[in-house]
Amino acid sequence: MSGPSILHYTYNKCCRACPTWKGKFYVFLLIVAFLLFFILFIHSVNPRRNNIHVSVGEEEGGPIEAELSSFPGMKLLVTNLSDQLQLGGHYIPTDCRPTQTIAVIVPYRDREVHLQLFLQHMHPFLQRQNVEYYIVVVEQEEGTPFNRALLFNIGFYKMNKLHDIDCFIFHDVDLLPLDDRIMYLCQDQPLHLSMLVDTLGDTLMYENLFGGVVALTPEMMEKVNGFPNMYFGWGGEDDDMSYRIRRHGYSIDRYSKEVSRYTMMRHGREENVDQGKLNRKLETGREKISEDGLNTLVFHMLEFQPLPLYTWILIRPNKSMLNGEIIPVKKVTDILE
Numbered sequence: 001m002s003g004p005s006i007l008h009y010t011y012n013k014c015c016r017a018c019p020t021w022k023g024k025f026y027v028f029l030l031i032v033a034f035l036l037f038f039i040l041f042i043h044s045v046n047p048r049r050n051n052i053h054v055s056v057g058e059e060e061g062g063p064i065e066a067e068l069s070s071f072p073g074m075k076l077l078v079t080n081l082s083d084q085l086q087l088g089g090h091y092i093p094t095d096c097r098p099t100q101t102i103a104v105i106v107p108y109r110d111r112e113v114h115l116q117l118f119l120q121h122m123h124p125f126l127q128r129q130n131v132e133y134y135i136v137v138v139e140q141e142e143g144t145p146f147n148r149a150l151l152f153n154i155g156f157y158k159m160n161k162l163h164d165i166d167c168f169i170f171h172d173v174d175l176l177p178l179d180d181r182i183m184y185l186c187q188d189q190p191l192h193l194s195m196l197v198d199t200l201g202d203t204l205m206y207e208n209l210f211g212g213v214v215a216l217t218p219e220m221m222e223k224v225n226g227f228p229n230m231y232f233g234w235g236g237e238d239d240d241m242s243y244r245i246r247r248h249g250y251s252i253d254r255y256s257k258e259v260s261r262y263t264m265m266r267h268g269r270e271e272n273v274d275q276g277k278l279n280r281k282l283e284t285g286r287e288k289i290s291e292d293g294l295n296t297l298v299f300h301m302l303e304f305q306p307l308p309l310y311t312w313i314l315i316r317p318n319k320s321m322l323n324g325e326i327i328p329v330k331k332v333t334d335i336l337e
Contacts, residue, residue: 061128061181062179062180063178063179063261064125064177064178064179064180065178066117066121066176066178066263067117067120068117068265071113071117072116072120073116074116077116077119077120077309078308078309081120082308082309084127085309087306087308088134088307088310088311089123089306089307089308089309090133090306091123091127091132093127093132095130098130098131099185100131100132100166100185101131101132101134101163101165101166102131102132102133102134102167102184102185102186103134103136103156103165103169104122104133104134104135104169104184105136105152105155105156105159105169105170105171106118106136106137106155106171106172106173106310107138107146107148107151107152107155108137108138108140108151109139109142109146110142111173114173115137115173118173118176119135119309119310121176122176123135123309125177125180126184128180129183129184131185134165134311135309135310136155136158136159136311137310137311137312138152138155138315139313140317141314141316144316144317144322145232145233145322146233147229147231147232147233147317148231148237149227149228149229149231149237149240150227150229150231150297150317150321152170153226153227153229153293153297154297154299154301154315155170156170156218156221156226156294157294157297158313159311160218160221166186167184167185167215167216168186168216168217168221169184169193169213169214170214170227172194174264175212175213175264175265176262177193177194177213177262178198178261178263179260179261181255181259182255182259182260184215185215186215186216187215187253189251189253190214190216190251190252190253191214191216191253192209192212192214192252192253193214193215193254194211194213194260194262195209195261196257196261196262197262197264198261198262198264199263199264200264202261204254208239208242208243208246208252209238209242210238210245210252211238211241213262214241220245220250221294224241224244224245224248224293225244225289225292225293225294226293226294227240227293228240228244228292228293229292229293229296229297229321230321232317244293247289298318298321299315299317300316300317301315302314302316
């Protein structure tokens with residue numbers, strides 16, 4: 001005689017009581033609840049590419065204003081802001097354990113008012129996010145064409161060498177965020193934070209734009225060989241970096257247009273751009289990703305000082321870079337003078 005069929009849920013003393021129709025209904029509800037929880041969890045950890053919808057802190061944050069009408073001066077800023085900071089513009093939250101430590105790298109030259117307004121805005125902004133951070137100002141001395149991307153590479157190299165940084169925010173000094181929901185944290189893809197800028201019409205100029213304010217992990221920076229070093233003068237380095245990112249299999253993520261809003265402090269361009277020359281440089285740069293970047297970084301470090309509101313690095317570009325030469329080096333050279 002054959003034993004009981006499990007399809008009929010026949011009672012057996014070695015098992016728990018078999019489910020009735022009510023039991024089956026409860027099991028069905030549990031399965032539905034589990035599936036809904038699973039779908040919501042997957043959505044939260046895997047946001048759609050190029051359109052990250054912010055969920056962290058939406059009920060507490062929102063649009064903010066940037067104070068651009070008053071210039072407090074550096075002494076007053078130090079008085080107002082330094083109590084919350086350690087030397088070098090380093091902030092550590094006291095009421096929580098941050099998920100990431102970030103370094104905000106700011107390329108700089110001859111923008112004193114912009115720098116004051118930047119510090120006045122950014123320290124409170126970052127502290128509201130309860131993130132551990134450093135603000136690092138990398139200044140290029142006068143006398144040579146400005147090289148924004150080179151300064152980014154130098155800031156990354158120095159801070160990555162000295163501290164355990166999880167996320168690097170590469171930030172123009174003239175851009176200020178206008179929404180507290182713009183989280184200054186790295187994601188699993190390179191993040192373009194400054195999608196909409198008021199002076200640029202509050203519109204994304206083109207899909208592959210990767211300039212203004214961007215976020216990358218140390219692993220991403222090393223994989224793409226950092227920013228290019230060859231762009232002296234205005235323009236080109238953002239498009240080169242965008243190509244490096246996409247060439248290495250990354251995509252560019254952004255917050256939603258309702259959140260990712262910035263204001264730009266007004267200034268004049270340093271020079272007119274020869275678009276033909278710039279296009280030729282871009283073509284050359286795309287062929288030399290492995291030959292131009294972190295692995296060819298040579299510079300003269302004139303100063304390195306932890307100041308009350310930021311870490312200050314003053315550099316002079318190497319003459320070989322000014323002449324357009326790319327000299328492979330076994331390790332980064334920073335000559336202290």
